[in-house]
Amino acid sequence: MTSKSLSPESLAAQALGWVDETTRAVVPPIHVSTTYLRDPDNQYRSGRVYSRADSPNYNQPEELLAKLENGADALVFSSGMSAASACFLALAPGDHVIVSKVMYWSLRNWLMNFATHWGLKVQFVDTDRIDAVRDAIQPGQTKLIWIETPANPLWTISDIAALSDLAYRAGARLGVDSTCATPVFTRPIELGADIVMHAATKYLNGHSDVIAGALVSARKDDYWQRVRMIRGQLGTVLGALESYLLLRGMRTLFPRVRTASANAQWLAERLVAHPHVAAVLYPGLATFAGRAVAAKQMRGGFGAMMSIRVRGDADISGEHAAIATAAHTNLWKRATSLGGVESLIEHRASVEGDGTPAPSDLLRLSVGIEAKEDLLADLEQALAIAHRRNTP
Numbered sequence: 001m002t003s004k005s006l007s008p009e010s011l012a013a014q015a016l017g018w019v020d021e022t023t024r025a026v027v028p029p030i031h032v033s034t035t036y037l038r039d040p041d042n043q044y045r046s047g048r049v050y051s052r053a054d055s056p057n058y059n060q061p062e063e064l065l066a067k068l069e070n071g072a073d074a075l076v077f078s079s080g081m082s083a084a085s086a087c088f089l090a091l092a093p094g095d096h097v098i099v100s101k102v103m104y105w106s107l108r109n110w111l112m113n114f115a116t117h118w119g120l121k122v123q124f125v126d127t128d129r130i131d132a133v134r135d136a137i138q139p140g141q142t143k144l145i146w147i148e149t150p151a152n153p154l155w156t157i158s159d160i161a162a163l164s165d166l167a168y169r170a171g172a173r174l175g176v177d178s179t180c181a182t183p184v185f186t187r188p189i190e191l192g193a194d195i196v197m198h199a200a201t202k203y204l205n206g207h208s209d210v211i212a213g214a215l216v217s218a219r220k221d222d223y224w225q226r227v228r229m230i231r232g233q234l235g236t237v238l239g240a241l242e243s244y245l246l247l248r249g250m251r252t253l254f255p256r257v258r259t260a261s262a263n264a265q266w267l268a269e270r271l272v273a274h275p276h277v278a279a280v281l282y283p284g285l286a287t288f289a290g291r292a293v294a295a296k297q298m299r300g301g302f303g304a305m306m307s308i309r310v311r312g313d314a315d316i317s318g319e320h321a322a323i324a325t326a327a328h329t330n331l332w333k334r335a336t337s338l339g340g341v342e343s344l345i346e347h348r349a350s351v352e353g354d355g356t357p358a359p360s361d362l363l364r365l366s367v368g369i370e371a372k373e374d375l376l377a378d379l380e381q382a383l384a385i386a387h388r389r390n391t392p
């Protein structure tokens with residue numbers, strides 16, 4: 001069977017089925033060399049020179065990810081941030097970019113501060129509204145539309161197919177931060193996106209032990225060459241051990257993400273009815289604003305990220321009740337980040353600070369693969385304590 005006819009699950013489980021030619025090992029060796037031997041006639045026929053730009057450790061994770069996303073090529077980076085920022089640095093000062101108003105806060109900060117200072121004209125738009133994006137496009141000037149969907153921490157959904165159409169007609173690229181959708185549920189390139197970005201730190205690795213990023217491109221064009229050059233020149237490359245761990249994590253991507261997403265759907269449906277929960281933000285709920293678009297572009301699940309807004313009462317504000325709830329969970333770990341097999345809970349406004357779109361009563365939940373009943377019971381007892389403690 002050629003890899004073309006195999007399903008993504010099979011490709012991931014076997015990391016493309018590669019075997020090391022020297023040893024017949026079914027797990028790839030970790031290459032630690034930073035430099036490579038030059039041929040006597042002064043050539044570098046191996047194609048390898050120095051590891052700031054590239055390394056054999058990337059071959060398998062990059063090729064596997066390109067296959068899972070149905071792209072032409074992929075690059076792994078030292079972090080999600082270095083992957084995302086390379087997409088903007090490959091543009092030119094003076095270019096206009098449209099980015100989601102609701103997005104990963106650290107990238108938003110970098111765009112507002114560094115990228116703007118460097119000369120990009122950055123416009124934050126509600127990218128879940130097609131007309132708002134259409135109005136923001138500056139013909140000839142807009143070079144990139146950048147969306148995150150579902151977007152941190154409100155899980156706002158942007159329509160990839162509709163926006164790729166707008167971008168194409170404007171001569172701009174569409175970049176999609178697909179970290180939370182994962183290739184398990186969404187393949188943005190098949191919907192028309194030009195670039196897909198992953199904080200591989202999250203679901204692709206899946207074990208909260210690697211900081212990594214990745215990009216997949218629909219085409220090997222000049223823009224993509226600039227992105228590759230930026231990685232090589234700045235050296236925002238992944239370490240050898242991290243590359244190995246990332247590939248190991250990707251082998252279990254499908255069962256991990258499907259289990260976590262099923263847990264999230266189950267929890268969301270129960271938490272909507274909870275007396276101490278004012279709202280559940282989760283694209284898998286029929287009442288969620290972006291549900292119809294999510295159903296169109298997410299196949300087989302809505303992901304494992306959700307947020308809840310904790311209800312206040314006469315004795316405690318929603319904000320304090322939310323913070324107290326997080327303080328009293330045991331199984332849910334009070335920590336930032338997402339996408340690991342363990343469930344995490346976080347009062348998001350405390351992390352993001354000024355300018356956050358997160359209401360002060362919002363808790364972000366990264367649902368893991370524990371037993372769903374245990375996760376619900378732990379949240380329920382924490383919500384109960386948060387409210388009881390402050391009631392005379």
Ligand SMILES: *Cc1c(COP(=O)(O)O)cnc(C)c1O
Nearest residue numbers: 079080081104177179199201212
């Ligand atoms: C974590 C995250 C990033 C940044 O990734 P790092 O690996 O932490 O640099 C970007 N986008 C999203 C959606 C994320 O969750």
